[in-house]
Amino acid sequence: MRPRRGTGPGSRAAFRGRRAARSEARPALRSEAGTALRSEAGTALRSEAGAALRSGTGVRRCDSVAGVDAVDLVLRKYDGRPHRRVTGRLLGEDEFGTWIGTPRGTMVRYSYGLRRVSWTKSDSVRLVPRDAWWMAMFSAEPSRSEIYCDVITPARRTGPAEFTVVDLDLDVIRMRSGGRVVIDDEDEFAEHTIRFGYPDEVVAAATGAAAELHTALTGGAEPFAGCYREWLARVTGPAHRWPRLRKTVRGWP
DSSP states (O other): OOOOTTOSTTSHHHHHHHHHHHHHHHHHHHHHHHHHHHOGGGHHHHHHHHHHHHHSOOSSOOOOOTTOSEEEEEEEOTTSOEEEEEEEEEEEEETTEEEEEEOTTOEEEESSSSOOEEEOSSOEEEEEOSSOSEEEEEEOTTOSEEEEEEEESOOEEEETTEEEEEEEEEEEEEETTTTOEEEEOHHHHHHHHHHTTOOHHHHHHHHHHHHHHHHHHHHTOTTTTTTHHHHHTTOOOOSSOHHHHHHHHHTOO
């Protein structure tokens, strides 16, 4: 017998039911994530993440990329799926890590959603620390965010001029107007903790890094206080970006 119209798995009623179920589940997921952030099991990992954040150093170190001009920054999700990729200009290294310039008009390639390509609207410089569970982007005006931090797994060198990280959903952002600091995408992190089966140590390290970043961005600790401005000053927008970027898009496999 055919199902009554409007009641099948693809119907609007079914879609609304699934959306309501997800909405009801989210408070519990957020509670579990918050419990992990406060748990004693994550104390040691949070301490290590905080030490790396404050010192800019760590046990492991990404190999130097001296002699390389362009460098790719590749983000994947925890199940290995590609997430996004950006190619920037290697500016140099200091005690905080590797600095990569992405001038206004830099192309960002996405592996999800309807928008697969976009071009940055502000000059930015990105910091990839050594053995830290985060990376940061410092942007000039007109960007509404002054500093945008992704919580990630520690960066790995996966090519002569390529860094690869696993995006762990959480973002810590300092807004330009008023200096407000927010932690974003906590719902997504809670959902992916269950969907991808994040191990307890990954949950503890990620939430610990987010908490440490919130404190550092609020309190103005380096590299978030002002040392990034020297690196940002070296980034200038390309004068003729369209022909170069169109050629790059046509060359995609």
